Amino acid sequence: MFGSVIDRVRTGLRVATASFGVLRREYWLLVFPVLYGLAWLIGLVGLVGGLVAALFGVGYGMALVEGFATVSEGEAETILTGVLVAVSVLFMFVATSVATFFSAALVHSVGSLFAGESTSVRDGIAGAWDAKRTILAWGAVGTVVGLVFRALESQEGKLAQLVRGVAGFAWFAMTFFIVPVIVFQEGGVRESTRNSVELFRETWGEVGGTTLGIGLVILPLAALVAGLGIGAPLIALEEPGGVLQYTIVPTLLAIGALLVVHNAATAVAKTALYEYATDGELPPEFDGIDPDQLVKPKRGSRTSMTGPSGREPGQI
Numbered sequence: 001m002f003g004s005v006i007d008r009v010r011t012g013l014r015v016a017t018a019s020f021g022v023l024r025r026e027y028w029l030l031v032f033p034v035l036y037g038l039a040w041l042i043g044l045v046g047l048v049g050g051l052v053a054a055l056f057g058v059g060y061g062m063a064l065v066e067g068f069a070t071v072s073e074g075e076a077e078t079i080l081t082g083v084l085v086a087v088s089v090l091f092m093f094v095a096t097s098v099a100t101f102f103s104a105a106l107v108h109s110v111g112s113l114f115a116g117e118s119t120s121v122r123d124g125i126a127g128a129w130d131a132k133r134t135i136l137a138w139g140a141v142g143t144v145v146g147l148v149f150r151a152l153e154s155q156e157g158k159l160a161q162l163v164r165g166v167a168g169f170a171w172f173a174m175t176f177f178i179v180p181v182i183v184f185q186e187g188g189v190r191e192s193t194r195n196s197v198e199l200f201r202e203t204w205g206e207v208g209g210t211t212l213g214i215g216l217v218i219l220p221l222a223a224l225v226a227g228l229g230i231g232a233p234l235i236a237l238e239e240p241g242g243v244l245q246y247t248i249v250p251t252l253l254a255i256g257a258l259l260v261v262h263n264a265a266t267a268v269a270k271t272a273l274y275e276y277a278t279d280g281e282l283p284p285e286f287d288g289i290d291p292d293q294l295v296k297p298k299r300g301s302r303t304s305m306t307g308p309s310g311r312e313p314g315q316i
Contacts, residue, residue: 011289012213018286019214019268023261026113031121032106033263037256039098092146097139103179103267104128104135110271111184114283127183134182137189145171173200179267180274199277210269218262225254 023029108127112119128135149171152164177196181187185195229251233240276282282289 012210013216014289015210015269015272015286016213016217016265018288019265022268022285023264028121029106029109030260030264032102032124033260036099036102037260040095089143093139093143096142097136100135100138100179101128104131104183106264106267107179107183107271110268114271114275114285131182134189134192138178138182141189173197176200177270177274180271199274203273203277210273214262214265214269218258222255222258225251
């Protein structure tokens with residue numbers, strides 16, 4: 001069993017290395033997570049501005065109401081809470097939809113590269129736009145699930161922690177392949193979710209190894225950058241403020257850049273695993289990885305979602 005885990009980690013590192021190689025050659029793919037990050041920042045600014053405007057509007061509206069009727073303090077708090085919740089839900093929906101959209105654009109471009117087709121940022125965005133209805137529907141689903149997780153986080157106790165852990169893993173399993181499924185397969189949210197779960201079930205070993213492999217590359221670098229730029233001044237200096245004012249912004253930008261690379265590499269690896277799960281073969285960019293190290297042939301054969309395959313992916 002331990003040897004199997006080691007094999008998965010090794011395979012994950014090799015898939016991660018191949019994914020970084022694709023990004024090194026096609027560095028323009030990093031534009032998509034950068035666009036998402038910019039959209040998120042703009043959305044955050046819009047959220048703050050919207051909250052301020054909403055609070056001002058509520059205060060002004062309540063002042064008008066008080067001119068004609070008496071409003072209790074409890075009613076005022078209820079109105080204010082309702083406005084805050086509505087704005088927060090709207091922001092979560094927009095953020096989820098935007099994240100899914102740019103992830104879909106990235107996956108579409110990577111899929112085109114794997115197929116040997118010429119592509120660009122515009123082509124990726126156009127491919128994501130073709131699936132805009134499903135993306136918006138998934139944004140609504142993600143918002144509801146996000147609210148549920150927030151409710152779970154407010155609960156205390158070991159049972160609540162267990163429920164959060166199980167629910168978190170279940171959500172990860174359900175959504176790992178959701179973007180490639182939305183991009184490459186036609187169907188609504190229910191069908192896309194079912195197909196994503198099936199693909200995860202078939203490739204759970206590779207998913208775990210690949211996720212760990214990419215994390216083993218990026219996370220130590222992020223920890224090193226944070227340690228040098230923020231941790232070292234805090235520990236070594238009695239008054240670190242004079243140094244942090246010069247290091248904190250570059251440090252955060254460097255960590256942000258690493259997160260961009262992490263997201264892009266994960267999307268590349270995810271698209272490669274999707275093609276492997278549906279076609280039984282890895283893309284040409286992953287030729288250095290022997291598919292026999294990823295699967296054990298099973299008796300008989302099964303039909304994949306896009307074509308026949310004589311083996312089941314994901315069996316280590």
